[in-house]
Amino acid sequence: MKALIETIVRSLVDRPECVVVREVTEGKTLTYILSVHHEDMGKVIGKNGRIIHAIRAVAQAAAKQSKRVEVRVEE
Template identity: 45%
Template sequence: MKELIEFIAKSLVEHPEAVSVVEEQGEDGTVLVKLVAAQDDMGRIIGKQGRTAKAMRTLLNAKATRENLRATLQIVE
């Protein structure tokens, strides 16, 4: 799941070397994916009215569902 979010984020931004994705396991079995990018690329990651971020969350949930997991995406500013 980390690779999926990392690929999407690096494809969107102007500074792909600044993109960092960390995957953490929660106590209740959920997967937390944290995305960090350069400050000037945050607009591209989030998108107009959050549409890009919402689409990334939808894809993450679809992949997690196929693996019988629950996942959340946190965009760290």
């Protein structure tokens, strides 16, 4: 899953070498914390949050049903 998120985000940004995805597990919640270059932040979030919402939907669909998946963008 981490590789899937990295691949999607790296294809969106101008500085793919700055993309870092960390995975944190807390109970039944699996959180992916996404860090990108500050100039690429808008490309990852998109207008009205459409891009990050789509990334979250893909991550949720690819996850096991017993786990809740969150994707956060870190500044």
